Amino acid sequence: LNEDIVLRRQETLSNMCDERARMLQDQFNVSMNHVHALAILISTFHHGKQPSAIDQKTFGEYTERTAFERPLTSGVAYALRVPHSQREQFETQHGWKIKKMETEDQTLVQDCIPENLDPAPVQDEYAPVIFSQETVSHIVSIDMMSGKEDRENILRARASGKGVLTSPFKLLKSNHLGVVLTFAVYNTHLPPHATAEQFINATVGYLGASYDVPSLVEKLLHQLASKQTIVVNVYDTTNKAEPINMYGTNVTDTGLLHISTLDFGDPTRKHEMHCRFKQRA
Ligand code: WA2
Structure with a gap:
């Protein structure tokens, strides 16, 4: 009889966990598709038209009004590919200098104001x-290639032609761990199986979305009114030996545990949702 109850509890837990994992995954997938469409929008109306039909005002309005299409994202931005040979001309044209990303853990708030950031050091190219x-x-004018996670994402996105995700890291002006999703923007219409070299050569910029995971997962789970019943954690398990906790407080509970796998569309990253009951049987 006791065994029966344990089995029933285990089943309830796995159903609740799988449902939540599927919701999170589906919402992520929806926003990923929309970020992909934004990359095509930039390709068509910024790079594909002379003169461009998009400026900051248009981009700002359009992305704000379509924010509902990108659940879980905290914002989207577009970074231009600028080779060093065009840096001066680019800076003159825009009226500002390309800035270096400030990654010190303890940065004064005033250091984050673009005018107070240091210029990007000389590189082959900038973003x-x-x-x-x-x-x-707050990320306008910052060279995204000067941040380790952003740089790796940019290089992987442009060589693959696919949307790619960073490991969790502390986003600028956020106290939480987040992830960045990047799609490269190309100046020609490339077939999906083009070579890495073809993709890289055709790259003109990078469309990225940031996800503040803890606050967004919290919002999602809140809608389910299950918070009294189960405790949820989300992990990046790309490195099996060192999972990174992206959502939820650390738990050392030994009660029933169910693990649902999450697929965020980047096969090089692995994620899991861990669920437990709040109360022991
Ligand atoms: N967006 C928002 N906050 C961040 C961040 C980021 N990257 N990096 C660190 N904090 C424009 O991949 C190109 C967005 C990067 C895209």
Whole structure:
């Protein structure tokens, strides 16, 4: 009889966990598709038209009004690919300098104001943000290639032609761990099986979305009114030996546990949802 109860509890837990994992995954997938469409919008109306039909005002309005299409994202932005040979011309044209990303853990708030950031040191190429949704306007003019996670994402996105995700890291102006999703923008219409070299050569910029995972997962789970029943954790398990906790407080409970796998569309990253009952049987 006791065994029966345990089995029933285990089943309830796995159903609740799988449902939540599927919701999170589906919402992520929906927003990923929309971020992909934004990359095509930039390709068509910014790079594909002379003169461009998109400026910061248009981009800001459009992305704010379509924010409902990108659940879980905290903002989107567009960074232009600028080779060093064009840096001076780019800076003159925009009237501002390309800035270096400030990654010190203890940065003064005033250091984050673009005017107070240091210029980007000399590199082969840069990825300064030229358009942003209002919610992430603090990254405008920052060279995204000067941040380790952003740089890796940019290089992987442009060589693959696919949407790619960073490991969890502390986003600028956020106290939480988050992830960034990047799609490269190309100047020609490439077949999906083009070579990495073809993809890289055709790259003109990078459309990215940031996800503040803890606050967004919290919002999602809140809608389910299950918070009294189960405890949820989300982990990046790409490195099996060192899972990174992306959502939820650390738990050492030994009661029933159910693990649901999450697929966020980037096969090089692995994620899991761990669920437990709040109360022991
Ligand atoms: N967006 C928002 N906050 C961040 C961040 C980011 N990256 N990086 C650190 N904090 C424009 O992949 C190109 C967005 C990067 C895209």
